Amino acid sequence: MQRIGFVVFPGFQVMTLAAASVFEFANLALQRANYEVHVLSEHGGPVISSLGATIATEAIGTEAFDTLLVGGGPGMPPSMPSLVEIIRAAPRTTRRVASICTGAFLLAEAGLLDGRRVTTHWHFARQLRQWYPEVKVEDDRIFIIDGDIWTSAGMTAGVDLALAMVEKDLGAEVARKVAQKLVVYHRRAGGQSQFSALLELEPKSDRIQNALTYAKSHLRSALSVEELAEAANLSPRQFSRAFTAETGQSPAKAVEHLRVEAARLMMEQTRHPIEVIAREVGFADRERMRRAFLRAFGQSPQAMRRMAGQDTAELDGETPQAA
Numbered sequence: 001m002q003r004i005g006f007v008v009f010p011g012f013q014v015m016t017l018a019a020a021s022v023f024e025f026a027n028l029a030l031q032r033a034n035y036e037v038h039v040l041s042e043h044g045g046p047v048i049s050s051l052g053a054t055i056a057t058e059a060i061g062t063e064a065f066d067t068l069l070v071g072g073g074p075g076m077p078p079s080m081p082s083l084v085e086i087i088r089a090a091p092r093t094t095r096r097v098a099s100i101c102t103g104a105f106l107l108a109e110a111g112l113l114d115g116r117r118v119t120t121h122w123h124f125a126r127q128l129r130q131w132y133p134e135v136k137v138e139d140d141r142i143f144i145i146d147g148d149i150w151t152s153a154g155m156t157a158g159v160d161l162a163l164a165m166v167e168k169d170l171g172a173e174v175a176r177k178v179a180q181k182l183v184v185y186h187r188r189a190g191g192q193s194q195f196s197a198l199l200e201l202e203p204k205s206d207r208i209q210n211a212l213t214y215a216k217s218h219l220r221s222a223l224s225v226e227e228l229a230e231a232a233n234l235s236p237r238q239f240s241r242a243f244t245a246e247t248g249q250s251p252a253k254a255v256e257h258l259r260v261e262a263a264r265l266m267m268e269q270t271r272h273p274i275e276v277i278a279r280e281v282g283f284a285d286r287e288r289m290r291r292a293f294l295r296a297f298g299q300s301p302q303a304m305r306r307m308a309g310q311d312t313a314e315l316d317g318e319t320p321q322a323a
Contacts, residue, residue: 002169004037005065005094007087007103008057009077014049015155016071016100022162022178026170029177034170038065042083050074060086064093067165072101072121072154084110091148098161101154108132116146121154140297159184203246207232211239211251216258219282223255255282260296263289267305274301 006020023035041047044059050073060083068090088110090097099107104120105128107113114134119125125139138144143152143161152161159182167175203209214231215223228251229239243251262281266272274286283289286301293301 001033002035002066003064004035005040005060005068006037007040007060007068007070007083007106008047008049008055009041009071009073009080009083009106010047011050011073011075011078012047012071013073013101013155014051014053016073016103016158017055018156019069019071019100019158019162021182022159022166025178025181026166026174028181029174030170042080062086062089062093065090066095067098068094068096069098069100069162070103070106071158072099072103075102076124077102077106080106087112094148096148096150096165098150098152098165100152100158100161104128104151105131107149107151108135112149113151116149117144118146118149118151119144119153120151123154156184203243205242205246207234208243208246211243212254212258215255216262219259219262220280221282223251223282225251228255256292257296259283259289260292263293263301264304267301274305277301 004020004023006017008017017039020037020039023037027033027035039055039057040060041057042060044057046054047057048054068087070087084106087097087106091112097107097112099120101121102124104113104118105124107118108128108131113132115136117136117138118128119138119141120128122139125137128135129137129139141153142157143150143164145164150161150165152158163175163179163184166178203212211228211232215228221227225236225240228243229236232239232242234242240251243249243254247254249257259281263277263283266277266280267274270277272280274289278284278286278289281289283292290300293299293304297304
């Protein structure tokens with residue numbers, strides 16, 4: 001029996017508890033109790049969430065857990081010195097310690113993240129980096145595994161983290177069955193971006209939205225201003241002005257973002273060579289794609305593919321190589 005300790009605190013976000021359902025459904029998939037989930041807090045008793053709903057908890061102590069998973073909230077966790085001390089000691093009796101969203105701040109306060117690659121919700125990544133300069137924060141990751149420390153981005157990323165744990169413990173087929181039961185994508189790759197270019201642009205008019213939808217479906221095309229303007233049923237001059245006013249970006253920059261996003265997704269989900277991916281998403285050659293990746297992420301496509309592979313390698317029991 002693998003005991004899972006799920007730590008919450010006053011003001012925790014109820015969506016982080018969705019990760020606990022992954023372990024519940026793993027038991028159902030196996031038709032036996034492989035996981036035993038305990039909801040914990042600093043002092044035990046009822047704990048109120050940010051939504052106002054209350055959950056019963058057990059007081060966290062020194063008992064051993066296979067996995068200790070610290071949930072997050074819509075804001076910073078409150079000061080909880082005794083809880084931090086317990087988290088600091090956890091690696092001595094716990095196989096893996098994990099966090100969802102702002103739970104990473106409690107792990108960082110406990111000193112468990114020093115020198116490690118970690119992630120958190122993108123909104124809090126800069127603050128985590130400033131408060132704890134010894135932590136290697138990567139703010140555009142779904143989840144990261146660094147040895148016995150697992151961290152995830154916010155909200156639904158906790159489900160991806162928990163599915164990765166189930167896959168590590170019980171195999172890919174069990175994780176796939178759990179994902180099917182939960183009606184979620186079968187574990188997004190840890191290196192997958194937290195951002196979406198289309199969501200970031202957020203055009204206000206249907207015409208500009210139509211142009212963006214057209215661009216995403218025709219990335220191999222040149223996608224000139226004239227071509228996009230035709231899709232929007234505007235003149236090129238009207239289109240350029242409206243596009244910049246609504247999105248804050250030029251059409252060329254927006255198209256580059258869409259191509260970079262599509263290329264990154266292909267790198268995560270396929271083994272196609274970089275040259276093939278560059279051609280499929282509309283970059284003229286791999287060098288142009290490399291420059292676009294450096295502008296967007298500060299890293300080359302090869303470096304990002306290597307880093308995304310580290311999480312998969314750890315799930316497969318391999319030792320990741322330094323980037």
